[in-house]
Amino acid sequence: MRNEMLKKTNLICLKTGSNAKIIKHYESKNVSYVKIDITMKFDNTNFHVLKTVLTSEIEKDFKYN
Numbered sequence: 001m002r003n004e005m006l007k008k009t010n011l012i013c014l015k016t017g018s019n020a021k022i023i024k025h026y027e028s029k030n031v032s033y034v035k036i037d038i039t040m041k042f043d044n045t046n047f048h049v050l051k052t053v054l055t056s057e058i059e060k061d062f063k064y065n
Contacts, residue, residue, distance in 0.1 A: 010065040011058075013038055020062060023057070035059065 011020040016038070024035040032055040038048045053061065 011036065011062040012065050014061055014063055016040060023050075028037075032056075036062070 001023050009022040011022065012018070013020050018040045018053055020038040022034050022037050023037050026035075032054055034055055036051045036053060037051040038051060040049060
């Protein structure tokens, strides 16, 4: 079930409401991580923020879209 959710790459940040997507999934020292690209809009400018999160903590900061 967890792997199926990681394939759904479209997310919404719960703190900012910004669109985000999972761009990479990897494991290091038996711990699973995802790299997430968050697109934030301010006025006429878009900012991209990269965030690395434990896969077990995705639901704390993001909602699957």
